[in-house]
Amino acid sequence: MGYGPYTGTLLSQSTSSPPHAAAAGPAAGAAPNSGRSGPRAAAASSSNDPDDGAPATSKGTITRTTLLCWAGWRRPQKSEGSMRRHVDAAARNLCTAEAAKPSRLDRKSSPLSAPHLVAGKPRTMSAAAAAAAASAANVAVIGGGISGAVCASLLAARGVAVTLFDSGRGAGGRMAQRREVMEDGTELRFDHGAPYFTVSNDEVARVVSGWEARGLVAEWKAMFACFDREAGKFTDFEKEGTDKKYVGVPGMNSICKSLCLEDGVVAKFGVTIGRMDWIQDRSSWLLASLDGRDLGHFDYVVATDKNIASPRFSGLTGRPPPLDLSLLPQLSMMIQDIPVRPCFALMLAFSEPLTKVPVQGFSFNNSDYLSWAFCDSSKPGRAHVPLNSQSWVLHSTAEYASKVINNIGPRKPSADALAKVAEELLKEFQATGLNIPQPIFMKAHRWGSAFPAVAISGDDKCVWDKSMKLAICGDFCASPSVEGAVLSGMRGASKILGLVNSHYYLELEMFKAIVSLHIMVPHLQQKQSQIRVRPAQNLSLRCVKGVISILLLCWAYSYHY
Structure with a gap:
């Protein structure tokens, strides 16, 4: 049985130690262009x-x-x-x-x-x-998802001045949590991205243990199964204790939010990077926002957005990608157009529990519309769930999402388009014969490039250009999972610290x-x-x-x- 669209585990084990041991006295909140010494x-x-x-x-x-x-x-x-x-x-x-x-x-x-x-x-x-x-090193991290947040946290713990940019309203990326308010004022929250994650790598396990000790994550002791759409019944019930499932507390975005608030990290949300210029005589990067604002010079850049050099960026914004691949001809074939699998997430709230569903999460077989369903309100630390109600998140198949996106285009879908998607996915859910009632809340969200279809960097777990002092990290570098994204962010931080160290020695x-x-x-x-x-x-x-x-x-x- 599979473990979800963003929870896969790594096959290879790393041989190096994680660069997360903190040195004393980090330079908290150092400005990007402040005077430096050494x-x-x-x-x-x-x-x-x-x-x-x-x-x-x-x-x-x-x-x-x-x-x-x-x-x-x-x-x-x-x-x-x-x-x-x-x-x-x-x-x-x-x-x-x-x-x-x-x-x-x-x-x-x-x-x-x-x-x-x-x-x-x-x-x-x-x-x-x-x-x-x-503290003399000055790093820009593009993207506030789990990979960028981990990388920024590890660098800041070693005293490096880090500025993190994200186009969203807050940290999380595809580990985001959605807040919705019903007509009667009831507040609902949904983990509409990654529902949970598992860990198999020793390095990542040590990091997650630290998060668990801080109360940022908890184990989700849920029963999973598979639902055969044609047979109309559950099969392949998961055995208890096979794999620990971790979730953020009180939301999946809690991990990223906490890491972005650590000393030494200056997080700037609502900022989309529109241009990255390599200044040869200064051996640094000059960043500008999509609206043309100068964001400053940086010695190193960590990019965690897979669209940083992709034509998909142009389809979404009407502008050329921020990173000019002519500067990196050796990497152009690797990062230019990373294949992805889109997905629609449907957030549902019911006034009573779904008694015909005996598990907290299940995958679908033989369905053209749905791939997964998760009972979001069953996760630990979800105190905001109204009494006697349940909230569920459904994920569509990549084929269905691709078909819809081809029809409506790559731009942000309209409210009417999302409402139509919500109706179609709910209809498929109710056709399972599981006695699914009409929900009291329903809303769809599009993940246009949700899950990478390949891992581009092999055993390195990140793409690194030493001469340009550029690291590209993310699940698309390691494996399409939260664990892969964490490990890639750790590798990116390690590459930068290694170059900082070698420069110092000489x-x-x-x-x-x-x-x-x-x-x-x-x-x-x-x-x-x-x-x-x-x-x-x-x-x-x-x-x-x-x-x-x-x-x-x-x-x-x-x-x-």
Whole structure:
């Protein structure tokens, strides 16, 4: 028996750890274009004069003697490994102290949240240094569904400044909850998207356990079966305990709403991305809304909308897709037109329970109209359900939805078109012989590109372009399920954090080398005036100066790019 249109499980197991361990001190609510700081700012702010009265050597302080010993130009009083650890700690603390100050240079800086190598051994930055450096990275997440919300939450937990954009009124995407008010003022709510989800991947299971501990999800202990339309009876009753079914509490959108409210995430709803421009000289993205508003520059972009480069975007808005695939020729065939399966959801409320239906959810066999039915009011935490009433959500078949959309077009359907769909689906539901009464509320909703028909990224679980610093995540990258969307969002966050880490390692080593050599050469010039320098030694000194010049040029290049 199947497990629903958006609840499938993954077949492959991941081998990497989830990037959801939070570092201390995230940069909460950082503005997209705010001043940033880091190792570059530290280099610019610190004095270059070797005789400026530097303090005596102590843990966490860089002095000329310390750096000369580290560079091998003066015999250290400690072992080589101890001296290297000493200098590393000093460099890290200097960078952290300077990173806390506003930068005097309006340019990007290096992140400080990565592991780096010292004497061939891996070392990890302190939590404070990691948070100070990661805050220099500025990420835009397009889409407030479960994949975008998970990715944004994981990045923000590591101190990255995240701005999330979504065209809807709130977070959720296809895990949305619909609020409706009847004529008598009674409020109804429906999970008209994903009805529930299951978990088989260990990484996702750990994340879901955290949500469960926070009260964001709960297990839905429901009985499922299959209804044969031709035979007119239920078959294939699901055995209890086969798979845990999870639902958001008090609605499926509760998970996304909570993640989008976490520190470090700035969520902007009602904003449709209309244009994404890659600014080569700044190595960043410039985003604009569909109505032409400038949304700012971002170092990284995470796109979770499968229509970001699809012609379907033009059919819905009359505008070209935001992402110009000529910038990404190697990805154009992969993401240009992802095949999807549309669906209509019918929300129903009844004044009394459906006594002839012995289960809380069931699939349909041999029906041209309906694929699934769920008793939404039977889920845990649904306190808003009126007394003695029941609410149900029906999902149409993809074939029926495609036929309707081909007739009415890709634009948003009219109220009359939706009313006709609702009547047809209700008629099919009542034709089951299950004694379905006339509902007290009925409304249809269209999911035009509800469920992806393929997974485009294989084992990677997300599409990643390192040179353009662009991650594309979603269930269409991993598997057509909530679990697949969560895992893809985790992978996208991991890719960005990995690039942030690699940039930090290279720039910290360059920073240490420049500081060491810049202090070392004036020291040698002072010695040169006291002793007779041989020509070979003079040549070595010139070579050292040349190395410094090259490194400084590389440093200036890294500022610009």
